[in-house]
Amino acid sequence: MDTFVQQLINGLNIGAIYALIALGYTMVYGILRLINFAHGDVYMVGAFAGYYIALNLGLSAGPSLFGLFIVLVGSMMIAAIVGMVIERFAYRPVRKYSRMTTLIMAIGVSLLIENLFVARIGAAPRAFPDFLGSQSQQPIQLFGNAAISKAQIIIFMVSIALMLVLQYIVFKTKVGTAMRAVSFNLNSAKLMGINTDAIISLTFAIGSALAAAAGVLTAQYNPNIDPLMGILTGLKAFVAAVLGGIGNIPGAVLGGLLIGAAETLVVGYGAHVGIASTYRDAVAFAILILVLLLRPSGLLGSTVQEKV
Amino acid sequence: MKRTLLALLLITTLFTSLACERRGGTGTSGGGTGTILVGYYGDLSGRTSSFGQSTKNGVEMAADEINKAGGIDGRQIQIITEDDQGEPNKAATVVTKLINQDKVVALLGEVASSNTLAAAPKAQEAKVPMISPSSTNPAVTEIGDYIFRVCFIDPFQGEVMAKFAAQNLKAKRAAILYDFNADYSRGLQQFFKRSFTGLGGEIVSEQSYTQGDRDFSGQLTQIRGANPDVIYVPGYYGEVGVIANQTKQLGIKAPLLGGDGWDAPQLWELGGAALNGDYISNHYSVDDPSPAIQKFVADYKARFKILPDALAALGYDSMKVLADAIRRAGSTENTKLRDAIAQTKNFPGVTGSISLDPARNAVKPAVVLKLQDLKFVYETTIYPEGMTPPTNATSSTTGAPATAASPATSPAAQK
Amino acid sequence: MPTFIKRILALVVAVVVLVALNAYMSRGGLFGFGVPYYYVEIINLTGISIILAVSLNLITGFTGQFSIGHAGFMAVGAYSSVFLTVYYSESAEQWLTGIVGATLAQSLVFLVVILFGALVAAVAGLVVGIPSLRLRGDYLAIVTLGFAEIIRIIILNIDAVGGATGFRGRVPPWDGRLLIPAYANFIWIGGFAIITIVVVHNIVKSDIGRALISIREDELAAEAMGVNTTRYKVLAFVISSAFAGIAGALFGHFRQFLHTNDFQFIRSIEIIIMIVLGGMGSIAGSVLGAIVITILPETLRKLPGDLYSYRLVIYSALLILIMLTRPQGVMGAREFGLSWLKRAQKRPEGDKPIDEKGVPIAQQTTVEKPKEI
Secondary structure (H helix, E strand, O other): OHHHHHHHHHHHHHHHHHHHHHHHHHHHHHHHOOOOOOHHHHHHHHHHHHHHHHHHHOOOOOOOHHHHHHHHHHHHHHHHHHHHHHHHHHHHHHOOOOHHHHHHHHHHHHHHHHHHHHHHHOOOOEEOOOOOOOOOOOOEEEEOOEEEOHHHHHHHHHHHHHHHHHHHHHHHOHHHHHHHHHHHOHHHHHHOOOOHHHHHHHHHHHHHHHHHHHHHHHHHHOOEEOOOOHHHHHHHHHHHHHHHOOOOHHHHHHHHHHHHHHHHHHHHHHHHHOOOHHHHHHHHHHHHHHHHHHOOOOOOOOOOOOOO | OHHHHHHHHHHHHHHHHHHHHHHHHHOOOOOOOOOEEEEEEEOOOOOOHHHHHHHHHHHHHHHHHHHHOOOEOOEOEEEEEEEOOOOHHHHHHHHHHHHHOOOOOEEEOOOOHHHHHHHHHHHHHHOOOEEEOOOOOOOHHHHOOOEEEOOOOHHHHHHHHHHHHHHHOOOOEEEEEEEOOOHHHHHHHHHHHHHHHHOOOEEEEEEEEOOOOOOOHHHHHHHHHHOOOEEEOOOOHHHHHHHHHHHHHOOOOOOEEEOHHHOOOHHHHHHHHHHOOOEEEEOOOOOOOOHHHHHHHHHHHHHHOOOOOHHHHHHHHHHHHHHHHHHHHOOOOHHHHHHHHHOOOOEEEOOEEEEEOOOOOEEOOEEEEEEEOOEEEEEEEEOOOOOOOOOOHHHOOOOOOOOOOOOEEOHHHOO | OOHHHHHHHHHHHHHHHHHHHHHHHOOOOEOOEOOOHHHHHHHHHHHHHHHHHHHHHHHHHHOOOOOOOHHHHHHHHHHHHHHHHHHHHHHHHHHHHHHHOHHHHHHHHHHHHHHHHHHHHHHHHHHHHHHHHOOOHHHHHHHHHHHHHHHHHHHHHOHHHOOOOOEOOOOOOOOOOOOOOOOOOHHHHHHHHHHHHHHHHHHHHOHHHHHHHHHHHOHHHHHHOOOOHHHHHHHHHHHHHHHHHHHHHHHHHHHOOEOHHHHOHHHHHHHHHHHHHHOOOOHHHHHHHHHHHHHHHHHHOOOOHHHHOOHHHHHHHHHHHHHHHOOOOOOOOOOOOOHHHHHHOOOOOOOOOOOOOOOHHHHOOHHHOOOOO
């Protein structure tokens, strides 16, 4: 039992990270119908931004929550700018073209970011400074063997807080209303006097900032960061967005948590039903195919009629 | 029509630019006299680029030392480096290039066994000797009589850790967490398991991950449930550092045991204090007091500003073994060179005394190091079956002033 | 000259040229003149790239369905065919040798092996295509990507094909060939490259091709016109996968070593760059793209160390630049150099100038169309 609870804690922890990244995917898809392949790389950029901020400010000396806060906010700001730049110079010029063109553009941007990093700093992993002292601290015992570490608690709390802030922005503010209008129908929104370009830019900024937060938080639990870290995590987060219902914000959170839990449970209990733990990375994609077969609109999504 | 011409022009340009390279390559042939061309290939821009880079550093340093000392019979060595991006297909292509375009007399590389396995048949076919510094998969040298290596092989390394766990740590229950995607890791997992169970131990849990994974808590939770005495993690440093961290966060007390894949400066940044009390098997120890090793470590540090890892040391040794063979053969002619490499006996390398067995594998001892306060501390030396440990300290190049039979813990050796 | 004589002539010329070139590139050379082996290797790899690019173009360029898992289908073809060769082909080859002689026996066995690889890859294509092609194009992209990953993980789990060590022959305790035989030479690779081009060209010019292009131009309109879009999409996808399987089979028997690291995501992307560079909807463009993208990295090796490590940056920047300035690729939907092929086609009204595209619709590439909202 305690093993099961532990696996659940682990799963929700990694799921919270997926959820943060999935939010960016789902928001961009909701507005532009674009799978932003570069989003996983923005997550990586966020982690590296945090790494270099910590390095340059000399914050890596010891555990400090204040240091983590500075790094978190700094990297979110940098990633937001990166997201806006990507949107302005790569996606906006090709927005009028077909979906295929934008998709290839997204892949191009993703490759450019990855390869630029690899060429500049190499593909070898780097160690993110440990702000929570998780290398030396003992975890908090729950019951039996089940334990939760400080890093896990903080990752979870910050993720939830960020999701609540997002929910507030989207549903309670004027900007949020505009975002929803643009996502509902871009042309009509434009006719209503909404500056759609600005709203799209803002959407990229918010999504990228959330991804950067995920990058910094996950690095507190797993300090191993490298330029290719965004590929697989990004893809799984995308699957999470599809699972929850693409374009649906609570759906992305739900999808992220479910994918995270499914992965750790496959590692923990897959062997009992004939799935080796080596298939862990295949789980997300298997889920994706199942969702597409059974409920293409996702768990919380509504069926969208293709417009002519 | 203009477009057609443009396209044809482009293709022609590409082909001619290839052809130009040929002329450049054949200018300095590796024949009887003149510069000795040696090809090095490795991953310099892929995921395992830190391995390729370290090895390259070692190879270049050895070549420069030989050249400064007057070369081999007055002939200078020139290393031609090619990047294979860590992909087997590209490894085979670059070796083809090194052999056919650059006309190298011998090849050094690769680190990852899968890349060596892809490239070695090209060397064997062209009858160009190849020395792999650190491909530990047994299949590598089975490819043919021109393929050698200067490192020990997976079965031995797995056995070393199993022996150490069972006999020195008195462990009865072991768990294994290995990198499913790396044949290195799977090789060690397999041979550790065989030896450990052979010594009366029990494998209580076997879990796996793949390179690039970010979270290991699922696997570690299962391992914790099995309550092992030791956890064998034959992976690469990038993941291992994090595994050590997450092990501690889950409150697991059992020490981690590892292999040479742990050896990299980044390990300490990733794992930090969480690594205290763990053990690895390795090719050599930077703490080794022997003057040869200390000189190597000091020179390397002066040149590259970091401590040499085992891959750098093996790269260095592979070049030195090759140079020694060329000197003994008195020629760079392929059959003579091949025979000379095969006859390598008790060559005093940085990573131990190197002798090649009939299967063209190096027979040499392994050291076990303890991880303590961000340092590898020498623990013991374990010799392969049939190899007697040197009886006096002076002849020992592994830095084990051990007189004890294998496996031996000699606390005196710890500094 | 009657058409069929032209065709037979074209075939004979192609075979003679292939055999002569193969001899020229072999170790012995032709009449003492040979090509350095390094070039031979690159030329063969280019041939394999051409098969991959042209076949991907059928589904992505002509049908407008974005697939980013082509390397996965290549892996399926490579591993299944090599598996057959290593474990089951030896006795068949010996038996056939007794009847038709060694060379022909080997060729027959290899042909069967290639077709087996193509078949398995086609089945994989069917399995992936049916669920995802019912849905909108973006999903296909992500499902093909996921599928390629799953394939890689499954192969890593199969010890009979070498698992993580790589596959170079039998794995104990299995009985079979010690090494993968080097069946694939320039005759096979060049021959299959030509076959791929001809087959895809003929499909595109046929009724099926028109249906595929109509799907690319406007799926809803195509459906309204009575085109069974799902059926045609799946068909194109299966054919495309089968050719990827052939490319894999040739690769395996050329390289004599298979490792999953050669079939990663980046390999699929490389094939996409080839067709994007050349121009979606142009077979000649795909061929051009395949040649450039395979040879370019080798020529770039001459760059000084620092610049060389930026070559992948240059690739991706190139991709973005093409999308920004010329989304239809270098060739757009134009064809060239296929006049000899066209002559072999049934063209009652005679040859048209080669710069005239065969398919009128294809000229207006998808990309100029404003985004539907």
